[in-house]
Amino acid sequence: MNADVLIIGGGIQGCATAYHLARAGASVILLEKDYIARHASGVNAGGVRLLGRDMAEVPLSRAAIQMWQELDDTLQGDTGFRPTGLINIAVDQADLDKLHARQNLMQAAGYTHEHIIDRDELLARLPHVNPACVGGVRSDLDGHAIPYKATNAFRLAAERHGARVLDSCELHALRRVGTRWLADSTAGRIEAATMVNCAGAWADRIALMIGDNVPLSHAAPMLMITARMPQFAGPVVGAVSRQFSFKQFENGTVLIGGGAKGFADRANNATRLDYAKLAEAARTTVEFFPIMARAAINRMWAGLEAYMPDNLPVIGPAVNAERAFHAFGFSAHGFQMGPVVGQVMADLVLTGRTDFDLTPFRIDRYDRKVL
Amino acid sequence: MAHDCVIVGAGPAGMAAALTLADHGVRPLVLDRAARPGGQIYRAASASPLPDRSVLGADYAAGAELITAYTASGADHRAEADVWHVGADGKILFSTDGGTCQAEAREILLCPGALERPMPIPGWTLPGVMTAGAAQVMLKSDAVVAEGAVFAGSGPLLYLIVAQYLRLGVKVAALVDTTPRDNYLRAAPLLAGALRVPSMLTKGLSLLHEIRQAGIPVFRWASDLQVLGQDRARGLRFVTPKGAQEIAADTVFLHHGVTPNPNMTRALGVQHDWNPDQLCWHVRRDPFGQSTLAHVSVAGDGGAIVGAEGAQCEGRLAALNMLCRLGRIDRATRDHLARADLTRLKRLAGVRRFIDRLYRPQAALRVPQCPDTLVCRCEERSLGDLRAGFDAGARDPNALKSLTRCGMGPCQGRQCGPIVSQLLADWRDEPVSEVGYYRLRSPQRLLSLQELSRFNRVHPAPEEAQ
Ligand SMILES: Cc1cc2nc3c(=O)[nH]c(=O)nc-3n(C[C@H](O)[C@H](O)[C@H](O)COP(=O)(O)OP(=O)(O)OC[C@H]3O[C@@H](n4cnc5c(N)ncnc54)[C@H](O)[C@@H]3O)c2cc1C
Ligand SMILES: Cc1cc2nc3c(=O)[nH]c(=O)nc-3n(C[C@H](O)[C@H](O)[C@H](O)COP(=O)(O)OP(=O)(O)OC[C@H]3O[C@@H](n4cnc5c(N)ncnc54)[C@H](O)[C@@H]3O)c2cc1C
Numbered sequence: 001m002n003a004d005v006l007i008i009g010g011g012i013q014g015c016a017t018a019y020h021l022a023r024a025g026a027s028v029i030l031l032e033k034d035y036i037a038r039h040a041s042g043v044n045a046g047g048v049r050l051l052g053r054d055m056a057e058v059p060l061s062r063a064a065i066q067m068w069q070e071l072d073d074t075l076q077g078d079t080g081f082r083p084t085g086l087i088n089i090a091v092d093q094a095d096l097d098k099l100h101a102r103q104n105l106m107q108a109a110g111y112t113h114e115h116i117i118d119r120d121e122l123l124a125r126l127p128h129v130n131p132a133c134v135g136g137v138r139s140d141l142d143g144h145a146i147p148y149k150a151t152n153a154f155r156l157a158a159e160r161h162g163a164r165v166l167d168s169c170e171l172h173a174l175r176r177v178g179t180r181w182l183a184d185s186t187a188g189r190i191e192a193a194t195m196v197n198c199a200g201a202w203a204d205r206i207a208l209m210i211g212d213n214v215p216l217s218h219a220a221p222m223l224m225i226t227a228r229m230p231q232f233a234g235p236v237v238g239a240v241s242r243q244f245s246f247k248q249f250e251n252g253t254v255l256i257g258g259g260a261k262g263f264a265d266r267a268n269n270a271t272r273l274d275y276a277k278l279a280e281a282a283r284t285t286v287e288f289f290p291i292m293a294r295a296a297i298n299r300m301w302a303g304l305e306a307y308m309p310d311n312l313p314v315i316g317p318a319v320n321a322e323r324a325f326h327a328f329g330f331s332a333h334g335f336q337m338g339p340v341v342g343q344v345m346a347d348l349v350l351t352g353r354t355d356f357d358l359t360p361f362r363i364d365r366y367d368r369k370v371l
Numbered sequence: 372m373a374h375d376c377v378i379v380g381a382g383p384a385g386m387a388a389a390l391t392l393a394d395h396g397v398r399p400l401v402l403d404r405a406a407r408p409g410g411q412i413y414r415a416a417s418a419s420p421l422p423d424r425s426v427l428g429a430d431y432a433a434g435a436e437l438i439t440a441y442t443a444s445g446a447d448h449r450a451e452a453d454v455w456h457v458g459a460d461g462k463i464l465f466s467t468d469g470g471t472c473q474a475e476a477r478e479i480l481l482c483p484g485a486l487e488r489p490m491p492i493p494g495w496t497l498p499g500v501m502t503a504g505a506a507q508v509m510l511k512s513d514a515v516v517a518e519g520a521v522f523a524g525s526g527p528l529l530y531l532i533v534a535q536y537l538r539l540g541v542k543v544a545a546l547v548d549t550t551p552r553d554n555y556l557r558a559a560p561l562l563a564g565a566l567r568v569p570s571m572l573t574k575g576l577s578l579l580h581e582i583r584q585a586g587i588p589v590f591r592w593a594s595d596l597q598v599l600g601q602d603r604a605r606g607l608r609f610v611t612p613k614g615a616q617e618i619a620a621d622t623v624f625l626h627h628g629v630t631p632n633p634n635m636t637r638a639l640g641v642q643h644d645w646n647p648d649q650l651c652w653h654v655r656r657d658p659f660g661q662s663t664l665a666h667v668s669v670a671g672d673g674g675a676i677v678g679a680e681g682a683q684c685e686g687r688l689a690a691l692n693m694l695c696r697l698g699r700i701d702r703a704t705r706d707h708l709a710r711a712d713l714t715r716l717k718r719l720a721g722v723r724r725f726i727d728r729l730y731r732p733q734a735a736l737r738v739p740q741c742p743d744t745l746v747c748r749c750e751e752r753s754l755g756d757l758r759a760g761f762d763a764g765a766r767d768p769n770a771l772k773s774l775t776r777c778g779m780g781p782c783q784g785r786q787c788g789p790i791v792s793q794l795l796a797d798w799r800d801e802p803v804s805e806v807g808y809y810r811l812r813s814p815q816r817l818l819s820l821q822e823l824s825r826f827n828r829v830h831p832a833p834e835e836a837q
Contacts, residue, residue, distance in 0.1 A: 035767045042773050148773030152764060167766075227781055227817055270640070273812070275456065275464060275826065279471075282824035293824075296817040298781050 003029040003164070005349055006183055006192035008171050008206050010034075011041035012147075012335055013327045014198035015154035015165075016342025019075070022161035024350055029192065030155075030163060031185055033170035034269065037151035039200055041335065043303040044147045045223055045257040047236055047247065048336045051086045051114055051139035052102075056312055056360035058111060060340050063356075065141045067339040076160075077153030080146030082250070085235040087117070087125060087138045089288065095240040099137050113139050128232045128291045136240070144236055144247050147335060154342070171199075174209040176321060194323045194349050201266055201304040203314075203328030207363070211320035214329075215309055215366050220264035220271035220302040221257070221332050222278060226295040228252030233289075244284045246292075254295060256285050259332065262302040271302035307331045315344060315361040325349060326363055373475045374400045375697055377463055378446075379454050379635065380482035382410015383434075383679045384671025386441040387686030388480055393444040395694050400474055401446050402465050404453040408438055411484055411504070411672075412679045417442075420514040426538040427511065428531070430574075430679065437683075456813035457481065457639050459664055464826075466818070471826040478666055478693040481636060482686065485629035485672035488651075488732065489786050490524060491739040494598025495625065496748050499605075503532045503626030516541045520622035521607045523547035523596060526730040529626040530578045537585045544620045545588040547609055549627065551733055552592050558729035564721030571722045590616060594733065598623055627732040631673050634783055637811040641667060645804035648727050649676055650737070651789065652808060658713065659692035659705075660685055668693060676727075681719045684712040738793050746794075747787040749780020757791065761798055768792055769810050781817045784809045 005021055007014045010032025018030045032038070050058075050065045071079050090096050099116050106114055117125070118135045125138070155165055166187055173184040174195065183190040197206040204216035229252050236247040243258040260277040278300060286293045308314065311331040318324035325348050327341050334341075347354040376392060378385045381403040392399050401408075409416045413434030416424070424431060442448070449467060456464040463474045487502045494500065503522060509515040510532075521544045522533050529546075536543050565572055583589065590611050599606040599617065606619040630651035636643065641662040642655040653675040660668040668689040671682030688709055695705040739746060742755035752775050760775040768791050771777060777791060778784035784791075788809050796803040 035770050036764065037770070037773065038767075042770075148770070152774060156764060226820065272458070275823075279823050279826040282820050282826075286820060286824050293821045295820040296781075297814060297820055297823060298817055299779065299783070299812060300814065301812050 001029060001187070001190045003027045003190070003192045005029075005194045005196060006181060006190055007031070007196045007198055009198035009200055009203070010036040010155065010165065010167060011039060011198060011200050012037070012151045012154065012338035013041075013200075013330075013341050013345075014196070015151050015158060016338045017196055017198060017327065017345040018158035018163040018165065018342075019154045019161065020342040020346030021349060022158045022163035024346055026350065028158065028163040029190055030158070030165045031169045031171050031183075031190075032165070032167045033186075035167045036155050036165065037148045040303045040305045041151040041200075041338070042148040043223075043301060044335045045245070045247070045255055046080070046144045046147045046335065047245070047257070047333075048081060048143050048145055049086055049236070049238075049333065050142050050336070051137065052088060052238070053333075054312060055105065055109065057337070058109070059356055060337055060344070062111075062113070064337050064340040068143070068145070068336070069141070071150070071153075071339060075153045075157040077156055079150035079153050081143060081150070082145070083141060083143040084247070085138060085140045086142035086238065087122070087136050087235050088238040088240050089122065089129065089133050089136045090240045091133055091242065093134065096135055098240055113141060115139070125235065126233060126237065128289050130288050130290060133288070138235070142236060144249075150335075150338070154338070171206065174206070176210070181323070194325070196345055196349065197324070197326045198328060200328060201264070201306040203306055203326065207318070207326060210318055210324050212318050212326070212363055214314060214363050216329055217307050218264050218266050218304055219307055220262040221305055222260050222262045222273055222281075222300065222302040224256050224278060224281070224297050224300040226254040226256070227298045229254055229295055232291055239288070242284060243281070244288060246285060246289075253298070254292070256281060258284065264304055266304060271304060273300055273302055305330070305332050309366065313337070313361055314363045315341060316358040316363065317348060319364045375476070376400070376478045376480060376693055377402065377474050377476035378480045378482060379403075379457065379463070380410065380484060380671070380673065381405070381408035381441070381448060382482055382484050382671060382682065383412060383437065384484075384673070384682035384686035385410070385480070385482035386437055387683035388482070388670060388690040389441055389446040390444050391687045391690035392694065393446060395699050397694065397697065397699060399446050399480075400476070401448045402452040402454050402463070402474075403448070403450060406450055408441055408448060408450070409434060413438060414508060414511040419511070421510075427535055453816070454635070455815045455818055457635055459639060461666060464813070466822060469822060471822055478668070478696060480660075480689050480693065481667065481669045481673055482671045482682070483632045483635050483673040485676060486632045486785055487626055488628045488630050488737070489790060490596075490625040490627055490736050491744055491746060491790055492596040492598060492625070492736065493741050493744050494600060494604065496745045497598055497600055498603040499600070499621055500598055500623045500625065503529050503624045504629075506624045507532045507535070510535060517622040518542050519544050519620055520624055521545050521547060521618050521620040522624045522626070523549065523593070523607055523609070524625050524627040525550040525732065526626060526628045527575055527578070527726065528629065530575070530582060532624070534578045534581045537582065537587070543587045545590060545618050546582060547590045547593045547596070547607060547618070549593045549596065549733055549736060550591070550730055554729050554731055557731075558725055561721075561725040561728050565725035567718050568722045588618075594735065596736065627736060628730060629672065629676055630789060631675060632785070633788065633808065634785060634811055634815050636662070636669060636673070637808065638813050638815065639664065639667065641669075643808070645802070646675065648724065650732070651676070658688070659709070660689035661692055666696075677716070677719065677723065681716060681723070684716045684719070687712050738790055738797065746790050747777040747780065749782050750776040750778075752777040752787075754794070757794060758798075761795070766795065766799060768795060768806065768808055771795065772809060778809055783811060783815065
């Protein structure tokens with residue numbers, strides 16, 4: 001099999017990259033070892049969050065949030081995106097101080113999408129919040145989507161533009177011969193001029209195949225979802241300084257996240273849950289939203305996610321190989337960035353450049369210059 | 372709480388295992404969500420609300436003896452202890468008195484029993500439609516019956532509950548038997564094997580005889596079942612070789628066999644294999660019931676359908692093996708003590724093969740035939756919804772679940788799981804074994820957030836002095 005571009009990984013980054021490339025006319029093969037969106041991209045919390053992003057990520061994330069607003073139309077699909085807004089709760093003065101300090105930074109950079117709110121506004125927007133909370137910060141463009149649907153929508157759109165998506169197909173080995181990448185996969189030999197590594201929690205292994213070392217780690221953030229409850233919260237809810245996050249979907253179910261981690265067993269494609277930590281998350285949830293004491297947990301799960309030491313992704317060209325690019329290490333907030341990352345990767349592959357400053361995301365930013 | 376052995380489920384399998392363990396000085400912790408030990412077959416056998424429990428049959432009465440022996444065995448039985456997580460690390464979380472407790476075990480024996488195979492005919496989710504097993508649970512636990520009900524399906528349990536109803540003088544509108552005519556031919560060659568345990572066959576035959584004697588309408592070779600009614604069941608329509616039939620009834624009981632309850636063993640991650648004879652997943656085990664996780668054994672209908680007697684044999688065998696693993700008996704002793712049960716199981720397997728072949732459910736009753744028939748009751752997903760999901764690229768049960776929400780509801784896929792795997796196998800034109808099953812997780816059922824929020828890691832108690 002032959003293609004212009006070979007993409008490794010059928011998560012949202014791989015599928016969005018395939019979509020943007022195929023739409024621009026490139027011939028694309030995407031390999032996914034399991035099935036599309038089997039891992040982080042299909043099981044994440046669906047948070048489409050611009051609020052509180054690291055300053056380095058804000059430009060990409062802002063572009064992405066604009067793309068999300070029209071994504072269903074763009075892809076002619078159903079991503080489940082709902083622009084409900086997002087509120088991060090401040091529990092004390094220290095939290096508010098933090099928010100104001102950030103506000104100054106944001107203003108200096110010309111960003112205006114984060115709005116600090118006082119206690120009255122917080123209570124008006126979230127009537128069920130614990131009244132001891134002192135305020136918060138909101139962003140109105142944010143919201144949530146259905147992870148599997150969104151990723152699959154990119155995949156289907158990519159396929160409509162001619163991309164070949166192979167699932168149950170693992171990349172085993174990859175090497176550069178002359179001007180071609182030769183890949184050994186479950187489906188046999190594949191040749192391509194360009195390679196894009198979107199292999200999520202496995203991306204360091206793909207990077208290694210082409211000579212790029214990267215301090216990637218992986219972990220298994222956990223989620224739990226309740227049975228249906230009466231509607232009590234419109235916006236996605238987070239906290240300024242606590243491990244706490246939830247959103248209520250239209251069907252009444254409440255998804256509780258917050259970042260507590262289970263056990264990641266990458267070699268076996270599996271995760272295990274840490275119930276003591278989930279219990280802690282349950283406590284925090286009830287503390288912030290006493291109404292949640294009545295909730296019944298329906299399911300609990302975890303997904304394998306790739307982390308960089310600075311919690312920023314790797315996005316950009318390989319440093320030790322020609323015609324190879326990376327997009328991975330999204331550190332538990334890459335779902336929101338998917339649409340723009342696909343665009344950036346397509347631009348890099350097709351034109352060698354992008355409108356965004358990718359310096360903070362270089363793969364070699366941790367290379368030691370001295371022993 | 373650190374234990375040598377924790378048993379989940381106090382049905383015939385769990386109770387028999389506990390007795391064997393107790394004989395050798397190991398006092399297991401036994402967790403069961405029911406109010407009393409007994410499991411499905413002996414539900415409430417020690418405290419029947421019925422004035423005369425003999426209507427339930429001699430087997431049921433025999434259960435009382437097993438329960439008495441079990442109760443006297445010294446096993447640490449916890450009633451109303453609902454297990455919601457069993458971990459590969461040997462930790463078990465269960466709800467009791469509104470709180471979650473954690474137990475820890477060197478050896479774990481899972482005896483969660485069976486579930487009834489869903490029969491997704493049009494209208495199967497209407498109020499008034501229940502499983503025959505539910506009829507039996509109501510009868511055994513609460514002495515409640517439904518007058519004038521239709522019973523439809525096939526298999527020994529269906530005939531048993533009909534007979535129990537008739538003995539109580541409850542009016543039964545009809546028995547609609549869906550056992551296909553071909554099954555008799557196919558099962559015939561296995562009859563010799565079944566005759567090695569003649570008592571089982573006579574029991575079955577006498578049930579059918581009893582039903583015929585009672586003079587209720589019995590329709591054989593029925594197919595194309597459909598529950599009548601808009602907002603609740605009003606009757607059953609079906610086709611027999613004599614033509615289309617309709618029977619009015621406010622209650623329709625459906626049943627066509629049982630399959631192992633997969634949720635606990637699936638969430639635990641032990642290996643399962645598709646069994647084409649029983650049309651269900653079996654837990655992969657050695658002859659002593661040891662699963663692919665050495666410290667976890669599975670006995671009874673929760674591993675493969677073996678029936679109440681087989682469940683007891685398996686319970687005892689698993690107990691012997693765990694005793695050996697705990698160093699209480701040596702291998703030679705284990706093997707010696709195991710002989711009788713291994714032999715008996717082999718004989719029972721002959722009967723089981725015959726029953727499985729004879730009452731093999733119709734393919735057309737195992738998966739829905741109409742696009743608007745619901746597959747997932749919790750999330751209200753129909754055959755048509757699933758087909759659309761499949762056409763949108765979701766070829767794996769988990770992908771289909773992510774896309775359509777089928778199987779995401781509180782029953783944790785217990786109802787729709789087998790249907791979805793079969794549908795995907797049909798659509799992909801591959802065996803069910805290739806398609807696989809939902810990736811399940813704990814909790815096994817809805818868990819209150821309040822309860823979870825109160826849970827604290829319980830540190831194991833210091834080892835008891837040996
Ligand atoms: C529980 C959880 C909650 C989260 N919540 C949010 C949230 O609310 N908002 C947000 O923005 N982000 C969230 N995230 C993060 C987000 O899900 C991820 O950052 C994002 O999905 C990463 O996408 P990806 O395509 O890089 O990786 P993945 O989705 O992991 O895709 C990588 C794919 O590559 C495949 N692959 C690997 N190796 C090979 C190989 N050799 N051959 C073929 N295929 C291979 C894998 O099977 C995998 O499917 C969450 C993550 C988790 C786990
Ligand atoms: C509804 C129904 C009715 C049946 N009636 C009969 C009958 O009348 N006659 C007959 O011969 N066979 C009957 N069977 C078949 C029956 O499965 C076997 O005959 C026999 O009871 C199997 O024994 P077992 O020990 O394997 O499982 P069971 O007897 O089913 O025992 C399993 C036990 O595990 C407990 N349990 C399961 N999950 C959990 C959990 N998460 N936490 C705590 N406890 C748990 C249950 O409460 C139950 O007590 C019935 C099956 C079903 C499904």
